[in-house]
Amino acid sequence: MDPRTSAQDIMRCDLCETAVVQMHCDTCLVNLCTACVGKHMISDESKDHKVVKFQSRKSTPIYPGCKYHDKERSEMYCNQCDIPACVYCITSDQHQGHKILPLMQVCKEKKEKVIEERNELNETIYPTFQDIAFDLQNRMSQLETEYGDLSTAITKHGEDWHREIDKLVKKLKAEVDEMKNTQLQTLQKHLDEINKTMSNIKDEIESLEIVTVTNDMSKLLSVESNLYTYRDLPKKNMPSVPKFISEKIEVDDFSKLFGSLSSDKHGYSMKTTQKSPEAGSPPPVKQLLDEPETVTTIDTGFGVLNNVACLSDEEIWTSGHDSTMKLYSINQGSLHKSITTKSGNWPDDIAVTKSGDLVYTDTSDRTVNIVKNEKIKEVIRLQKWKPRGVCSTSSGDLLVIMDSDGYKQTKVVRYSGSTEKQTIQFDEKGQPLYSSGQYNRYITENGNLDICLSDGKANTVVVVNQAGKLRFRYTGHTPAPKNQPFNPRGITTDSQSHILTVDYINDCVHIIDKDGQFVRYIDHGLYYPWGLCIDTNDNLFVAHTKNDTEVIIKIEYMHIK
Structure with a gap:
């Protein structure tokens, strides 16, 4: 088994590659066996080698080198200049009167601040964004259903309107047919009377024609014409057709009559929303008390x-x-x-x-x-x-x-x-x-x-x-x-x-x-x-411990209307 590639093998010294690792140089990040420590220390005498037990590796602080004094470590920190500095820099005129702190202390405070910020990101901000992402994903799936329901409701309302309009059209057409039939019957009766009168007039004309050609004086003297009767014309009976007066509906007016879409306008805010009433007869809206009692x-x-x-x-x-x-x-x-x-x-x-x-x-x-x-x-x-x-x-x-x-x-x-x-x-x-x-x-x-x-x-x-x-x-x-x-x-x-x-x-x-x-x-x-439980008046009852005793407290947290 190759010790350099096998994950099952124990760690070996980076120098001799045979002995088991026992030590570690935090300066060079090299794993060492005990026998190779001395060899490593003299390999580069320009460095300050920090050799520790392998279990304590990476525990030695690594100070930055001073950019003004070669081979010196910057173990101090100038608060005014906001830079690390070595001992020689600190004693120079450049930092005279400045507030000097140990770099270890500054880094410790910096690390605490980073940890605090990391914890806030990890425990507060990131979970909050997770909640937002989950809510958005959940809302997106809900929207598919809700918009489908909305379209169905609009279609149903349109169908209801169509049914009502069809019923109204049918009713008006029935009234038209009834009015037509009534007027036609009246006119037919009047026409029958006119035709009968016309037949009588024709008979009258024929009778008068006979008299005009006779030499019989007695017939001529006895004839009586109905001319004056027929001169009295019948009363005119010509009923008019009613007009259909349609109401002109503007598009905006029609939209108002039919219905329109309305939506709540929300500014985005974390974990808050307005509660919408349930379908049917909603309960009276109650507001939360500023301070529960x-x-x-x-x-x-x-x-x-x-x-x-x-x-x-x-x-x-x-x-x-x-x-x-x-x-x-x-x-x-x-x-x-x-x-x-x-x-x-x-x-x-x-x-x-x-x-x-x-x-x-x-x-x-x-x-x-x-x-x-x-x-x-x-x-x-x-x-x-x-x-x-x-x-x-x-x-x-x-x-x-x-x-x-x-x-x-x-x-x-x-x-x-x-x-x-x-x-x-x-x-x-x-x-x-x-x-x-x-x-x-x-x-x-x-x-x-x-x-x-x-x-x-x-x-x-x-x-x-x-x-x-x-x-x-x-x-x-x-x-x-x-x-x-x-x-x-x-x-x-x-x-x-x-x-x-x-x-x-x-x-x-x-x-x-x-x-x-x-x-x-x-x-x-x-x-x-x-x-906990709620009574019919929205009073809250909570079981908890008070002075080492198990009690129930009744809390009013909502206005009663």
């Missing part, structure tokens, strides 16, 4: 408090590392009810259904259970999968996050009762939507029916539409309150289709809009927040 604090007594779920505006369910799930009064802070899990395990997640029943997942028991009238009923039992996060949808379905045995796969399954209706696991390219592993993941449904999942391992909020197609991923916003990586836990949505998720490490709540754009933080004295 803590209204209520509830001491739960849990050792570890993970999950909260509003039963109503007066009561809230809680669970943690305890087999007991507790229902508290929000206003009084008193305990109303306790339910112990069927297996004695603590619940991984809880939710409240549309009908007000409590749902919880039991990971160790592989079950999803529902509590009705304080009685626990198993609704789902899994094989080879373990249920984790759960939520109840607006349609009454359950969305369940589950991990495979061995935690190699993660998916979301929609259930109607105990019947599996939908599985969401991969994107359009066949790649997993969610990270795998034994980590915290929570789920909720947004007002636009998007499915929002907080992925604690990937430090990401993954949002798919109702069909399971990826809409966007949210990876946090910088700068964060504590400048730590985004670490989402509990997740919920409000009436404005905002997505809210706690950031466990940065002690805050992120609010993003339905399209994944950052809106603001709620950083309101939170400490290791975990679970």
